[in-house]
Amino acid sequence: MTTLSRRRFIHLLGATGGAAALGTLGLTLGGCSGKDGAGPRVVVVGGGFGGATCARYLRRFNPSIQVTLVERDARYVTCPFSNAVLGGLQDMASIERTYDALRTQHGINVLQGEVIAIDPAGKRVTLQNGNDLAYDRLVVSPGIDFRWDSVEGLDETTSDAIPHAWKAGTQTIALRSQLTAMADGGLVVIAPPDNPFRCPPGPYERASLIANYLKTHKPRSKLLILDAKDKFSKQGLFMQAWEQLYPGMIDWVKGSDGGRIERVDAATRTLYPEIGDPVTADVINFIPPQKAGAVVHTAGLVNADGWCPVDQRTFTSTLQPNIHVIGDASIAGKMPKSGFAANSQAKVCAAAVVSELAGNSMPNPSYVNTCYSLVAPDYGISVAAVYRLKDGNIVKVEGSGGVSPMDAPDEYRKNEARYARGWYQSITQDAFG
Amino acid sequence: MIESKTFSLGILIVLANGLLTMHQVQAEEISRATLLSISCAGCHGTDGKSPGSIPTIGGKSSDFIATALRQFSTGQRAGTVMGRHATGYTDEEIQLIADYFASR
Numbered sequence: 001m002t003t004l005s006r007r008r009f010i011h012l013l014g015a016t017g018g019a020a021a022l023g024t025l026g027l028t029l030g031g032c033s034g035k036d037g038a039g040p041r042v043v044v045v046g047g048g049f050g051g052a053t054c055a056r057y058l059r060r061f062n063p064s065i066q067v068t069l070v071e072r073d074a075r076y077v078t079c080p081f082s083n084a085v086l087g088g089l090q091d092m093a094s095i096e097r098t099y100d101a102l103r104t105q106h107g108i109n110v111l112q113g114e115v116i117a118i119d120p121a122g123k124r125v126t127l128q129n130g131n132d133l134a135y136d137r138l139v140v141s142p143g144i145d146f147r148w149d150s151v152e153g154l155d156e157t158t159s160d161a162i163p164h165a166w167k168a169g170t171q172t173i174a175l176r177s178q179l180t181a182m183a184d185g186g187l188v189v190i191a192p193p194d195n196p197f198r199c200p201p202g203p204y205e206r207a208s209l210i211a212n213y214l215k216t217h218k219p220r221s222k223l224l225i226l227d228a229k230d231k232f233s234k235q236g237l238f239m240q241a242w243e244q245l246y247p248g249m250i251d252w253v254k255g256s257d258g259g260r261i262e263r264v265d266a267a268t269r270t271l272y273p274e275i276g277d278p279v280t281a282d283v284i285n286f287i288p289p290q291k292a293g294a295v296v297h298t299a300g301l302v303n304a305d306g307w308c309p310v311d312q313r314t315f316t317s318t319l320q321p322n323i324h325v326i327g328d329a330s331i332a333g334k335m336p337k338s339g340f341a342a343n344s345q346a347k348v349c350a351a352a353v354v355s356e357l358a359g360n361s362m363p364n365p366s367y368v369n370t371c372y373s374l375v376a377p378d379y380g381i382s383v384a385a386v387y388r389l390k391d392g393n394i395v396k397v398e399g400s401g402g403v404s405p406m407d408a409p410d411e412y413r414k415n416e417a418r419y420a421r422g423w424y425q426s427i428t429q430d431a432f433g
Numbered sequence: 434m435i436e437s438k439t440f441s442l443g444i445l446i447v448l449a450n451g452l453l454t455m456h457q458v459q460a461e462e463i464s465r466a467t468l469l470s471i472s473c474a475g476c477h478g479t480d481g482k483s484p485g486s487i488p489t490i491g492g493k494s495s496d497f498i499a500t501a502l503r504q505f506s507t508g509q510r511a512g513t514v515m516g517r518h519a520t521g522y523t524d525e526e527i528q529l530i531a532d533y534f535a536s537r
Contacts, residue, residue: 057471061463340475343475344472347471347472347474348468351463351467351468351471358462360461360462360463361462362463362468363463363464364465364468365468366469366472366521366522366526367472368472368473368475370475370476370514370518382514384514384517384518386520386522397520397521397522399520400518400520400521401517401518401520402517404513404514415513416513416514419487419513419514421485421486422476422483422485422486422487423475423485424485425484425485426474426475426477426478426483426484426485426487427476429479429484430474430475430478430479
Protein backbone atom coordinates (compact mmCIF):
# COMPACT_ATOMS: atom_id res chain seq x y z
CA MET A 1 0.00 0.00 0.00
CA THR A 2 1.20 3.44 -0.87
CA THR A 3 2.06 5.64 2.03
CA LEU A 4 2.11 9.39 1.76
CA SER A 5 4.71 11.47 3.50
CA ARG A 6 3.30 14.38 5.49
CA ARG A 7 4.87 16.85 3.10
CA ARG A 8 3.42 15.06 0.06
CA PHE A 9 0.00 14.81 1.73
CA ILE A 10 -0.10 18.54 2.46
CA HIS A 11 1.08 19.23 -1.07
CA LEU A 12 -1.80 17.14 -2.46
CA LEU A 13 -4.26 18.87 -0.19
CA GLY A 14 -3.10 22.22 -1.45
CA ALA A 15 -3.62 21.08 -5.03
CA THR A 16 -7.25 20.15 -4.48
CA GLY A 17 -8.33 23.72 -3.75
CA GLY A 18 -10.06 23.51 -0.39
CA ALA A 19 -13.24 25.54 -0.34
CA ALA A 20 -14.26 24.86 -3.92
CA ALA A 21 -13.88 21.11 -3.45
CA LEU A 22 -15.83 21.27 -0.20
CA GLY A 23 -18.64 23.14 -1.88
CA THR A 24 -18.82 20.53 -4.62
CA LEU A 25 -19.24 17.76 -2.07
CA GLY A 26 -21.81 19.71 -0.12
CA LEU A 27 -19.75 19.73 3.05
CA THR A 28 -20.19 22.43 5.62
CA LEU A 29 -17.71 24.25 7.78
CA GLY A 30 -19.27 23.63 11.15
CA GLY A 31 -19.52 26.53 13.51
CA CYS A 32 -18.80 29.25 11.00
CA SER A 33 -22.17 29.93 9.47
CA GLY A 34 -22.10 26.82 7.27
CA LYS A 35 -25.33 27.35 5.36
CA ASP A 36 -26.19 25.69 2.10
CA GLY A 37 -23.07 23.61 2.10
CA ALA A 38 -20.70 26.55 1.83
CA GLY A 39 -18.17 28.39 3.97
CA PRO A 40 -18.76 31.90 5.24
CA ARG A 41 -19.74 34.32 2.50
CA VAL A 42 -18.38 37.82 2.57
CA VAL A 43 -19.58 40.33 0.02
CA VAL A 44 -17.44 43.43 -0.51
CA VAL A 45 -19.08 46.38 -2.24
CA GLY A 46 -16.72 48.78 -4.01
CA GLY A 47 -13.41 47.93 -5.65
CA GLY A 48 -11.25 50.90 -4.69
CA PHE A 49 -8.28 50.82 -2.33
CA GLY A 50 -10.51 49.82 0.61
CA GLY A 51 -12.65 47.17 -1.06
CA ALA A 52 -9.93 45.54 -3.17
CA THR A 53 -7.52 45.35 -0.22
CA CYS A 54 -10.20 43.95 2.07
CA ALA A 55 -11.21 41.26 -0.43
CA ARG A 56 -7.60 40.24 -0.87
CA TYR A 57 -6.71 40.14 2.83
CA LEU A 58 -9.87 38.23 3.76
CA ARG A 59 -8.60 35.46 1.48
CA ARG A 60 -5.05 35.76 2.81
CA PHE A 61 -6.23 35.42 6.40
CA ASN A 62 -8.59 32.56 5.62
CA PRO A 63 -8.66 30.97 2.15
CA SER A 64 -11.87 29.09 2.94
CA ILE A 65 -13.91 32.29 3.00
CA GLN A 66 -15.93 32.90 -0.17
CA VAL A 67 -15.33 36.49 -1.15
CA THR A 68 -17.40 38.29 -3.75
CA LEU A 69 -16.28 41.77 -4.76
CA VAL A 70 -18.92 43.89 -6.50
CA GLU A 71 -17.57 46.82 -8.49
CA ARG A 72 -19.40 49.04 -10.95
CA ASP A 73 -16.52 49.49 -13.39
CA ALA A 74 -14.41 46.95 -15.26
CA ARG A 75 -11.26 48.90 -14.40
CA TYR A 76 -10.28 51.11 -11.52
CA VAL A 77 -8.67 54.49 -12.15
CA THR A 78 -6.70 55.57 -9.11
CA CYS A 79 -6.98 59.06 -7.70
CA PRO A 80 -3.34 58.83 -6.56
CA PHE A 81 -1.18 60.08 -9.42
CA SER A 82 -4.21 61.41 -11.34
CA ASN A 83 -2.72 64.84 -10.62
CA ALA A 84 0.41 63.70 -12.46
CA VAL A 85 -1.85 62.90 -15.44
CA LEU A 86 -3.40 66.39 -15.18
CA GLY A 87 0.09 67.86 -15.16
CA GLY A 88 1.04 65.87 -18.27
CA LEU A 89 3.68 63.79 -16.49
CA GLN A 90 2.09 60.43 -17.31
CA ASP A 91 -0.82 58.95 -19.23
CA MET A 92 -4.20 57.59 -18.12
CA ALA A 93 -3.16 53.97 -18.71
CA SER A 94 -0.54 54.32 -15.97
CA ILE A 95 -3.23 54.93 -13.32
CA GLU A 96 -5.61 52.17 -14.39
CA ARG A 97 -5.80 48.86 -12.58
CA THR A 98 -7.79 45.76 -13.51
CA TYR A 99 -9.36 43.14 -11.27
CA ASP A 100 -7.75 40.27 -13.21
CA ALA A 101 -5.25 39.32 -10.50
CA LEU A 102 -7.88 39.36 -7.74
CA ARG A 103 -10.01 37.13 -9.93
CA THR A 104 -7.42 34.67 -11.22
CA GLN A 105 -4.70 34.63 -8.57
CA HIS A 106 -6.51 35.36 -5.33
CA GLY A 107 -9.73 33.38 -5.65
CA ILE A 108 -12.06 36.36 -5.44
CA ASN A 109 -15.35 36.31 -7.30
CA VAL A 110 -15.30 39.76 -8.90
CA LEU A 111 -18.68 40.84 -10.23
CA GLN A 112 -19.10 43.92 -12.36
CA GLY A 113 -22.33 45.55 -11.32
CA GLU A 114 -23.91 48.16 -9.12
CA VAL A 115 -25.46 47.45 -5.74
CA ILE A 116 -28.76 49.31 -5.56
CA ALA A 117 -30.11 47.97 -2.26
CA ILE A 118 -28.86 46.44 0.98
CA ASP A 119 -31.17 44.42 3.21
CA PRO A 120 -29.47 44.18 6.61
CA ALA A 121 -32.22 42.01 8.13
CA GLY A 122 -32.26 39.51 5.25
CA LYS A 123 -28.46 39.79 4.80
CA ARG A 124 -28.73 40.29 1.06
CA VAL A 125 -27.66 42.89 -1.46
CA THR A 126 -29.49 43.54 -4.72
CA LEU A 127 -27.66 44.39 -7.90
CA GLN A 128 -28.99 46.64 -10.63
CA ASN A 129 -29.37 43.62 -12.95
CA GLY A 130 -31.86 42.20 -10.45
CA ASN A 131 -29.57 39.55 -8.97
CA ASP A 132 -29.43 39.04 -5.22
CA LEU A 133 -26.35 38.11 -3.23
CA ALA A 134 -26.61 36.58 0.23
CA TYR A 135 -23.88 37.29 2.77
CA ASP A 136 -22.76 36.37 6.25
CA ARG A 137 -20.80 39.62 6.47
CA LEU A 138 -20.96 42.65 4.22
CA VAL A 139 -18.11 45.09 3.78
CA VAL A 140 -19.01 48.39 2.13
CA SER A 141 -16.29 50.61 0.71
CA PRO A 142 -18.20 53.07 -1.48
CA GLY A 143 -15.83 56.03 -1.42
CA ILE A 144 -17.35 59.47 -1.76
CA ASP A 145 -20.22 61.21 -3.43
CA PHE A 146 -20.78 64.94 -3.96
CA ARG A 147 -23.19 67.31 -2.24
CA TRP A 148 -24.40 68.92 -5.44
CA ASP A 149 -27.01 70.95 -3.60
CA SER A 150 -24.51 72.67 -1.32
CA VAL A 151 -23.53 75.45 -3.73
CA GLU A 152 -25.99 77.43 -5.83
CA GLY A 153 -25.72 76.76 -9.55
CA LEU A 154 -23.89 73.48 -9.07
CA ASP A 155 -25.22 70.11 -10.14
CA GLU A 156 -24.01 66.92 -11.76
CA THR A 157 -24.30 68.38 -15.28
CA THR A 158 -22.08 71.38 -14.49
CA SER A 159 -19.12 69.04 -14.08
CA ASP A 160 -18.78 68.96 -17.89
CA ALA A 161 -17.98 72.67 -18.00
CA ILE A 162 -16.25 72.82 -14.61
CA PRO A 163 -14.87 69.35 -13.87
CA HIS A 164 -14.31 68.16 -10.31
CA ALA A 165 -11.86 65.42 -11.35
CA TRP A 166 -12.16 64.18 -7.76
CA LYS A 167 -13.07 60.69 -8.93
CA ALA A 168 -10.43 59.76 -11.45
CA GLY A 169 -11.45 58.68 -14.95
CA THR A 170 -13.41 60.63 -17.56
CA GLN A 171 -13.35 63.68 -15.27
CA THR A 172 -9.53 63.57 -15.24
CA ILE A 173 -9.52 63.52 -19.03
CA ALA A 174 -12.05 66.40 -19.17
CA LEU A 175 -9.95 68.66 -16.94
CA ARG A 176 -6.72 67.73 -18.72
CA SER A 177 -8.34 68.60 -22.08
CA GLN A 178 -9.36 72.02 -20.82
CA LEU A 179 -5.85 72.69 -19.55
CA THR A 180 -4.22 71.71 -22.83
CA ALA A 181 -6.78 73.75 -24.83
CA MET A 182 -6.25 76.88 -22.73
CA ALA A 183 -4.23 79.70 -24.29
CA ASP A 184 -1.05 80.97 -22.67
CA GLY A 185 -1.90 83.74 -20.22
CA GLY A 186 -5.12 82.06 -19.06
CA LEU A 187 -6.43 81.77 -15.54
CA VAL A 188 -6.98 78.40 -13.87
CA VAL A 189 -9.02 78.29 -10.66
CA ILE A 190 -9.07 75.38 -8.22
CA ALA A 191 -11.82 75.54 -5.59
CA PRO A 192 -11.25 72.97 -2.80
CA PRO A 193 -14.07 72.15 -0.35
CA ASP A 194 -14.28 72.43 3.41
CA ASN A 195 -13.33 69.46 5.64
CA PRO A 196 -13.91 66.56 5.68
CA PHE A 197 -13.12 65.54 2.12
CA ARG A 198 -11.18 62.89 0.21
CA CYS A 199 -7.39 63.36 0.10
CA PRO A 200 -6.68 66.53 2.13
CA PRO A 201 -3.37 67.41 0.36
CA GLY A 202 -4.81 66.52 -3.08
CA PRO A 203 -5.98 69.97 -4.25
CA TYR A 204 -2.58 71.47 -3.44
CA GLU A 205 -0.63 68.71 -5.17
CA ARG A 206 -2.95 69.35 -8.12
CA ALA A 207 -2.19 73.08 -8.03
CA SER A 208 1.54 72.24 -7.97
CA LEU A 209 1.52 69.85 -10.92
CA ILE A 210 -0.76 72.08 -13.01
CA ALA A 211 1.60 74.98 -12.24
CA ASN A 212 4.48 72.78 -13.34
CA TYR A 213 2.69 72.22 -16.65
CA LEU A 214 1.83 75.91 -17.08
CA LYS A 215 5.37 77.00 -16.24
CA THR A 216 6.72 74.77 -18.99
CA HIS A 217 4.01 75.25 -21.67
CA LYS A 218 2.03 78.41 -20.83
CA PRO A 219 4.30 80.49 -18.63
CA ARG A 220 2.17 83.66 -18.66
CA SER A 221 -0.77 81.80 -17.07
CA LYS A 222 -1.89 82.07 -13.45
CA LEU A 223 -3.39 79.63 -10.98
CA LEU A 224 -5.76 80.83 -8.27
CA ILE A 225 -6.91 78.65 -5.37
CA LEU A 226 -10.21 79.83 -3.89
CA ASP A 227 -10.35 77.69 -0.76
CA ALA A 228 -13.35 77.05 1.50
CA LYS A 229 -10.85 76.53 4.34
CA ASP A 230 -8.53 78.84 6.25
CA LYS A 231 -5.67 76.32 6.31
CA PHE A 232 -4.73 73.12 4.55
CA SER A 233 -2.66 69.94 4.73
CA LYS A 234 1.16 70.34 4.45
CA GLN A 235 0.49 74.08 3.97
CA GLY A 236 3.94 75.33 4.99
CA LEU A 237 5.68 72.84 2.74
CA PHE A 238 3.48 73.55 -0.27
CA MET A 239 3.79 77.30 0.07
CA GLN A 240 7.55 77.14 0.49
CA ALA A 241 7.80 74.98 -2.61
CA TRP A 242 5.50 77.24 -4.65
CA GLU A 243 7.62 80.26 -3.86
CA GLN A 244 10.73 78.40 -4.89
CA LEU A 245 9.43 76.55 -7.97
CA TYR A 246 6.54 78.65 -9.29
CA PRO A 247 7.18 82.22 -8.09
CA GLY A 248 4.26 84.56 -8.78
CA MET A 249 2.18 81.87 -10.44
CA ILE A 250 0.00 80.45 -7.62
CA ASP A 251 -2.25 82.57 -5.38
CA TRP A 252 -4.13 81.03 -2.47
CA VAL A 253 -7.16 82.80 -0.99
CA LYS A 254 -8.40 81.43 2.31
CA GLY A 255 -12.09 80.92 3.06
CA SER A 256 -12.56 83.87 5.39
CA ASP A 257 -10.79 86.21 2.92
CA GLY A 258 -13.15 85.46 0.03
CA GLY A 259 -12.12 81.92 -0.85
CA ARG A 260 -15.50 80.47 -0.02
CA ILE A 261 -17.78 80.22 -3.06
CA GLU A 262 -21.54 80.62 -2.69
CA ARG A 263 -22.61 80.55 -6.31
CA VAL A 264 -21.33 79.05 -9.54
CA ASP A 265 -22.20 79.96 -13.12
CA ALA A 266 -20.84 77.05 -15.11
CA ALA A 267 -21.87 78.50 -18.51
CA THR A 268 -19.69 81.61 -18.11
CA ARG A 269 -17.15 79.87 -15.84
CA THR A 270 -17.73 82.41 -13.11
CA LEU A 271 -17.45 81.88 -9.36
CA TYR A 272 -19.15 84.15 -6.86
CA PRO A 273 -17.31 84.26 -3.53
CA GLU A 274 -19.02 85.22 -0.25
CA ILE A 275 -16.74 88.25 -0.07
CA GLY A 276 -15.39 90.26 -3.00
CA ASP A 277 -15.87 90.35 -6.77
CA PRO A 278 -16.88 87.44 -8.99
CA VAL A 279 -14.03 85.56 -10.63
CA THR A 280 -14.25 84.46 -14.28
CA ALA A 281 -11.65 81.93 -15.33
CA ASP A 282 -10.57 79.96 -18.40
CA VAL A 283 -10.50 76.66 -16.53
CA ILE A 284 -12.30 75.95 -13.25
CA ASN A 285 -11.75 72.86 -11.18
CA PHE A 286 -14.55 73.02 -8.64
CA ILE A 287 -14.24 70.25 -6.05
CA PRO A 288 -17.67 70.00 -4.40
CA PRO A 289 -18.30 69.27 -0.72
CA GLN A 290 -18.62 65.54 -0.10
CA LYS A 291 -20.47 62.75 1.67
CA ALA A 292 -20.24 58.96 1.79
CA GLY A 293 -20.70 57.10 -1.53
CA ALA A 294 -24.23 56.62 -2.83
CA VAL A 295 -25.14 53.07 -1.81
CA VAL A 296 -24.94 53.61 1.95
CA HIS A 297 -27.53 56.39 2.04
CA THR A 298 -30.49 54.15 1.28
CA ALA A 299 -29.23 51.39 3.57
CA GLY A 300 -29.49 53.26 6.85
CA LEU A 301 -25.71 53.36 7.28
CA VAL A 302 -25.14 57.13 7.43
CA ASN A 303 -25.53 59.73 10.17
CA ALA A 304 -27.02 63.22 9.75
CA ASP A 305 -23.73 64.50 8.30
CA GLY A 306 -23.76 61.93 5.50
CA TRP A 307 -20.88 59.75 6.77
CA CYS A 308 -20.91 56.23 8.27
CA PRO A 309 -20.36 55.82 12.00
CA VAL A 310 -18.52 52.57 12.85
CA ASP A 311 -16.98 50.74 15.75
CA GLN A 312 -13.46 51.96 15.01
CA ARG A 313 -11.92 48.68 16.18
CA THR A 314 -13.72 46.44 13.67
CA PHE A 315 -15.35 48.94 11.28
CA THR A 316 -18.72 47.36 12.07
CA SER A 317 -21.53 49.82 11.41
CA THR A 318 -23.01 51.17 14.63
CA LEU A 319 -26.33 51.51 12.78
CA GLN A 320 -26.81 48.10 11.09
CA PRO A 321 -25.71 44.56 12.08
CA ASN A 322 -23.21 42.39 10.14
CA ILE A 323 -22.14 45.30 7.95
CA HIS A 324 -18.71 46.93 7.99
CA VAL A 325 -17.89 50.27 6.37
CA ILE A 326 -14.31 51.20 5.48
CA GLY A 327 -12.43 53.91 3.61
CA ASP A 328 -13.52 57.46 2.82
CA ALA A 329 -17.18 56.77 3.71
CA SER A 330 -16.41 55.73 7.30
CA ILE A 331 -15.84 57.93 10.32
CA ALA A 332 -12.43 56.65 11.35
CA GLY A 333 -11.34 58.94 14.17
CA LYS A 334 -8.28 61.00 13.31
CA MET A 335 -7.43 59.12 10.12
CA PRO A 336 -7.70 61.17 6.93
CA LYS A 337 -9.79 60.08 3.97
CA SER A 338 -6.98 58.67 1.86
CA GLY A 339 -6.25 55.60 -0.23
CA PHE A 340 -3.58 54.55 2.25
CA ALA A 341 -5.95 54.92 5.20
CA ALA A 342 -8.52 52.83 3.32
CA ASN A 343 -5.87 50.16 2.65
CA SER A 344 -4.89 50.10 6.33
CA GLN A 345 -8.51 50.04 7.54
CA ALA A 346 -9.36 47.29 5.04
CA LYS A 347 -6.79 44.96 6.62
CA VAL A 348 -8.01 45.65 10.14
CA CYS A 349 -11.57 45.06 8.95
CA ALA A 350 -10.60 41.81 7.18
CA ALA A 351 -8.92 40.62 10.38
CA ALA A 352 -12.03 41.52 12.39
CA VAL A 353 -14.37 39.71 9.98
CA VAL A 354 -12.21 36.58 9.87
CA SER A 355 -11.85 36.57 13.66
CA GLU A 356 -15.58 37.05 14.26
CA LEU A 357 -16.57 34.34 11.80
CA ALA A 358 -14.21 31.91 13.52
CA GLY A 359 -15.32 32.94 17.00
CA ASN A 360 -11.87 34.28 17.85
CA SER A 361 -10.97 37.54 19.50
CA MET A 362 -8.81 39.94 17.52
CA PRO A 363 -5.74 41.59 19.08
CA ASN A 364 -5.81 45.37 19.31
CA PRO A 365 -5.34 46.85 15.86
CA SER A 366 -2.76 49.35 14.67
CA TYR A 367 -3.41 51.68 11.74
CA VAL A 368 -1.13 53.74 9.52
CA ASN A 369 -1.39 56.53 7.00
CA THR A 370 1.32 57.61 4.58
CA CYS A 371 0.58 60.16 1.86
CA TYR A 372 3.07 61.53 -0.60
CA SER A 373 2.48 64.61 -2.73
CA LEU A 374 4.49 65.60 -5.76
CA VAL A 375 5.13 69.32 -5.97
CA ALA A 376 7.24 68.83 -9.09
CA PRO A 377 8.46 65.70 -10.91
CA ASP A 378 11.54 65.45 -8.66
CA TYR A 379 10.17 67.22 -5.58
CA GLY A 380 8.11 65.14 -3.14
CA ILE A 381 6.73 65.80 0.35
CA SER A 382 4.93 63.48 2.73
CA VAL A 383 2.71 63.19 5.76
CA ALA A 384 2.57 60.06 7.91
CA ALA A 385 1.19 58.78 11.20
CA VAL A 386 0.68 55.63 13.24
CA TYR A 387 -2.69 55.29 14.97
CA ARG A 388 -4.15 53.22 17.80
CA LEU A 389 -7.50 52.90 19.45
CA LYS A 390 -8.07 55.01 22.58
CA ASP A 391 -11.46 55.00 24.31
CA GLY A 392 -13.06 53.71 21.13
CA ASN A 393 -11.50 56.36 18.88
CA ILE A 394 -8.64 56.08 16.43
CA VAL A 395 -5.98 58.53 17.58
CA LYS A 396 -2.40 59.28 16.59
CA VAL A 397 0.32 57.61 18.65
CA GLU A 398 1.84 60.46 20.56
CA GLY A 399 5.31 61.39 19.31
CA SER A 400 4.82 59.64 15.98
CA GLY A 401 3.93 61.01 12.58
CA GLY A 402 4.23 64.43 11.02
CA VAL A 403 5.19 66.01 7.74
CA SER A 404 8.47 66.33 5.86
CA PRO A 405 10.80 68.97 7.34
CA MET A 406 10.78 72.55 6.06
CA ASP A 407 13.95 73.77 4.32
CA ALA A 408 15.09 70.24 3.53
CA PRO A 409 17.92 69.80 0.99
CA ASP A 410 17.07 69.03 -2.67
CA GLU A 411 18.26 65.46 -2.20
CA TYR A 412 15.59 64.87 0.48
CA ARG A 413 12.82 66.18 -1.82
CA LYS A 414 14.18 64.11 -4.69
CA ASN A 415 14.15 60.96 -2.54
CA GLU A 416 10.58 61.58 -1.46
CA ALA A 417 9.53 62.00 -5.10
CA ARG A 418 11.18 58.66 -5.82
CA TYR A 419 9.48 57.07 -2.81
CA ALA A 420 6.14 58.52 -3.89
CA ARG A 421 6.38 56.47 -7.07
CA GLY A 422 7.51 53.39 -5.12
CA TRP A 423 4.62 53.92 -2.70
CA TYR A 424 2.23 53.88 -5.65
CA GLN A 425 3.64 50.65 -7.04
CA SER A 426 3.49 48.95 -3.64
CA ILE A 427 0.04 50.04 -2.58
CA THR A 428 -1.61 49.31 -5.91
CA GLN A 429 -0.04 45.86 -5.95
CA ASP A 430 -1.06 45.27 -2.32
CA ALA A 431 -4.67 46.19 -3.17
CA PHE A 432 -5.13 44.85 -6.69
CA GLY A 433 -2.61 41.98 -6.66
CA MET B 434 -9.17 -0.82 -10.18
CA ILE B 435 -6.52 1.83 -10.50
CA GLU B 436 -9.15 4.44 -11.31
CA SER B 437 -11.21 3.51 -8.26
CA LYS B 438 -8.19 3.69 -6.01
CA THR B 439 -7.34 7.13 -7.38
CA PHE B 440 -10.91 8.25 -6.86
CA SER B 441 -10.88 7.04 -3.23
CA LEU B 442 -7.63 8.84 -2.61
CA GLY B 443 -9.22 11.94 -4.12
CA ILE B 444 -12.22 11.71 -1.80
CA LEU B 445 -9.95 11.11 1.17
CA ILE B 446 -7.89 14.14 0.30
CA VAL B 447 -10.93 16.32 -0.18
CA LEU B 448 -12.44 15.18 3.10
CA ALA B 449 -9.20 15.66 4.97
CA ASN B 450 -8.81 19.04 3.37
CA GLY B 451 -12.28 19.91 4.60
CA LEU B 452 -11.43 18.90 8.13
CA LEU B 453 -8.19 20.86 8.06
CA THR B 454 -9.96 23.90 6.65
CA MET B 455 -12.65 23.65 9.29
CA HIS B 456 -9.99 23.42 11.93
CA GLN B 457 -8.25 26.44 10.46
CA VAL B 458 -11.47 28.49 10.35
CA GLN B 459 -12.27 27.70 13.93
CA ALA B 460 -8.89 27.85 15.53
CA GLU B 461 -6.32 29.98 13.74
CA GLU B 462 -6.06 33.36 15.36
CA ILE B 463 -4.63 36.46 13.77
CA SER B 464 -1.58 37.39 15.79
CA ARG B 465 -0.69 40.76 17.22
CA ALA B 466 2.49 40.67 15.10
CA THR B 467 0.38 40.26 11.96
CA LEU B 468 -1.92 43.15 12.84
CA LEU B 469 1.05 45.42 13.57
CA SER B 470 2.93 44.46 10.42
CA ILE B 471 0.36 44.36 7.63
CA SER B 472 0.05 48.13 7.46
CA CYS B 473 3.74 48.31 6.43
CA ALA B 474 2.78 46.60 3.13
CA GLY B 475 1.14 49.84 1.92
CA CYS B 476 4.66 51.14 1.20
CA HIS B 477 6.96 48.11 1.45
CA GLY B 478 4.76 45.77 -0.58
CA THR B 479 2.70 42.72 0.34
CA ASP B 480 4.75 40.61 2.78
CA GLY B 481 7.38 43.34 2.65
CA LYS B 482 8.32 42.48 -0.96
CA SER B 483 8.50 45.84 -2.70
CA PRO B 484 7.93 46.09 -6.46
CA GLY B 485 9.42 49.60 -6.65
CA SER B 486 11.86 52.07 -5.11
CA ILE B 487 10.94 51.46 -1.47
CA PRO B 488 13.25 48.90 0.17
CA THR B 489 12.11 45.29 0.51
CA ILE B 490 11.98 44.20 4.15
CA GLY B 491 10.37 40.76 3.76
CA GLY B 492 12.97 38.05 4.32
CA LYS B 493 15.59 40.37 5.83
CA SER B 494 16.98 39.22 9.15
CA SER B 495 15.09 40.11 12.27
CA ASP B 496 18.19 41.84 13.66
CA PHE B 497 18.58 43.98 10.56
CA ILE B 498 14.95 45.15 10.64
CA ALA B 499 14.79 45.69 14.40
CA THR B 500 18.07 47.62 14.45
CA ALA B 501 16.95 49.84 11.56
CA LEU B 502 13.60 50.58 13.22
CA ARG B 503 15.21 51.37 16.58
CA GLN B 504 17.74 53.67 14.93
CA PHE B 505 15.02 55.43 12.93
CA SER B 506 13.05 55.81 16.13
CA THR B 507 15.89 57.51 18.03
CA GLY B 508 16.98 59.56 15.03
CA GLN B 509 20.35 57.81 14.98
CA ARG B 510 19.62 56.72 11.41
CA ALA B 511 18.72 59.38 8.86
CA GLY B 512 15.81 58.73 6.55
CA THR B 513 12.75 60.47 5.22
CA VAL B 514 9.45 59.11 6.47
CA MET B 515 10.68 56.16 8.57
CA GLY B 516 11.52 58.20 11.67
CA ARG B 517 7.91 59.36 11.73
CA HIS B 518 6.72 55.74 11.57
CA ALA B 519 9.21 54.05 13.90
CA THR B 520 8.33 56.41 16.75
CA GLY B 521 4.80 54.94 16.65
CA TYR B 522 5.91 51.58 18.07
CA THR B 523 7.27 50.33 21.38
CA ASP B 524 10.49 48.36 21.53
CA GLU B 525 8.51 45.14 21.98
CA GLU B 526 6.33 45.95 18.97
CA ILE B 527 9.42 46.66 16.87
CA GLN B 528 10.66 43.16 17.72
CA LEU B 529 7.32 41.61 16.73
CA ILE B 530 7.36 43.48 13.40
CA ALA B 531 10.99 42.53 12.74
CA ASP B 532 10.28 38.84 13.44
CA TYR B 533 7.17 38.94 11.24
CA PHE B 534 9.00 40.28 8.18
CA ALA B 535 12.03 38.05 8.79
CA SER B 536 9.66 35.08 8.42
CA ARG B 537 8.22 36.24 5.08
